[in-house]
Amino acid sequence: MGLLKTIKSSTDIGTVVGIDCDPWASGSIGCDHFEVVEELESPQYLARLESLCQQYSIGLIIPTREADMRILVPWAKNHTRAIATSSLETLDLCQNKVNTYQWLSQRGFPVAPWVQWRHQDPISLESIIGPLPWFSKDPQGRGSIGCQRIEQASHLQAIPDGWILQPHLSGQEYTLNGYVDRCGKCHALIPHARLRVSGGEVSHGVTVRDNMLIDLGRRVIEALPGAYGPINMQVFWNRHTHQIAITDINPRLGGGYPLSHASGGKFVQWLAWEALGRPLPENAQHTWQDQVRLLGYRDTHIAFPVEASLS
Structure with a gap:
C-alpha cells in the first residue's frame, strides 16, 4: 500500500488503474479503478491488457514484478505505450542470482x-x-x-x-535505489540503510548520502544492458573491515521506494515525464535529501458484503 500511495501522490500520473488476478488484492482499494484479469500465463492475458489500455486511455504501464516484465517486453515492441521495464537481458541477469553474481564478478564488482x-x-x-x-x-x-x-x-x-x-555477511545492509533514463544514464542514485526489515522489505530505514555507495550503484546500474527506469540493489558494507558485497539487483520499484520518493527521488513522476516527452530535472543527484527516515507499519482494511448493514 505504501508503494501505491506514493505512485498516486506523484504529479502528472493522472488516473491509476490496477490489475490483478486476485479480486481481493490489497492494492485494489487504493486504485482509482481496479480490474480483475486472467492469470499471467493465460493466452487471454495480453488481449485483456490491451482492451483495458484502450478503455482507460493508458499511456504508461508500471509492472511491479519481473514475471510481468518478461511478458511485456516483447509485447511492447508492437505498441506505443510507455512501459517501465528493462531489457530481457537485464531481466535474465537479475532474476537468477547465479547469473547476477557471475556478471558482477566478471566486471570486477564486489560479491561475497x-x-x-x-x-x-x-x-x-x-x-x-x-x-x-x-x-x-x-x-x-x-x-x-x-x-x-x-x-x-x-x-x-x-x-x-x-x-x-x-x-553470513556482517555489517550494515543498504538499498541503492537508482533511476536509469532512456539514454542509459543513472539520473539519480539514493542509498538508504535498512535498519529494520520485515518479510524482506524495509520497515525502518534512513537515506544516506555516501559517495562510495553512490558511485558503486551508478557504475553497476549503468553497466546493465538495456536497463531502464527504477532499479534497486542490496549491499552489505562492513565499515570496520571495509568489506562490501552486492547481494541482489532488482530491475523494478522496491518496497523501500517511498523513502527515496520522500527524499526527492521522484522516479514514478520521471517515468511519466519521459512518457510525455518531457526532460528530466537537472541536478537530481544533488538535490535529494539526506537523513530522511521511513517508519513502516502494517495497515488494515475491512471489507463488508455490499448487502451488509451495521446496527
Missing part, C-alpha cells in the same frame, strides 16, 4: 563468496565460502522467502539442490 549447493563435502565448502555460519537462499527467490541461516553442517540436508550458499 558463493557456491551452489550440490551436496558437496562441508570441508570443500569451507575452502570456498569460509567457516560456518552460512546463509542459504533460492537463486530465483524474492523477499527473503525460504532463506536460512546454516549453523551446523547437518542443516545442509534440508537445503534444496541448486540453492546458493554464502557466508
Whole structure:
C-alpha cells in the first residue's frame, strides 16, 4: 500500500488503474479503478491488457514484478505505450542470482563468496565460502522467502539442490535505489540503510548520502544492458573491515521506494515525464535529501458484503 500511495501522490500520473488476478488484492482499494484479469500465463492475458489500455486511455504501464516484465517486453515492441521495464537481458541477469553474481564478478564488482549447493563435502565448502555460519537462499527467490541461516553442517540436508550458499555477511545492509533514463544514464542514485526489515522489505530505514555507495550503484546500474527506469540493489558494507558485497539487483520499484520518493527521488513522476516527452530535472543527484527516515507499519482494511448493514 505504501508503494501505491506514493505512485498516486506523484504529479502528472493522472488516473491509476490496477490489475490483478486476485479480486481481493490489497492494492485494489487504493486504485482509482481496479480490474480483475486472467492469470499471467493465460493466452487471454495480453488481449485483456490491451482492451483495458484502450478503455482507460493508458499511456504508461508500471509492472511491479519481473514475471510481468518478461511478458511485456516483447509485447511492447508492437505498441506505443510507455512501459517501465528493462531489457530481457537485464531481466535474465537479475532474476537468477547465479547469473547476477557471475556478471558482477566478471566486471570486477564486489560479491561475497558463493557456491551452489550440490551436496558437496562441508570441508570443500569451507575452502570456498569460509567457516560456518552460512546463509542459504533460492537463486530465483524474492523477499527473503525460504532463506536460512546454516549453523551446523547437518542443516545442509534440508537445503534444496541448486540453492546458493554464502557466508553470513556482517555489517550494515543498504538499498541503492537508482533511476536509469532512456539514454542509459543513472539520473539519480539514493542509498538508504535498512535498519529494520520485515518479510524482506524495509520497515525502518534512513537515506544516506555516501559517495562510495553512490558511485558503486551508478557504475553497476549503468553497466546493465538495456536497463531502464527504477532499479534497486542490496549491499552489505562492513565499515570496520571495509568489506562490501552486492547481494541482489532488482530491475523494478522496491518496497523501500517511498523513502527515496520522500527524499526527492521522484522516479514514478520521471517515468511519466519521459512518457510525455518531457526532460528530466537537472541536478537530481544533488538535490535529494539526506537523513530522511521511513517508519513502516502494517495497515488494515475491512471489507463488508455490499448487502451488509451495521446496527
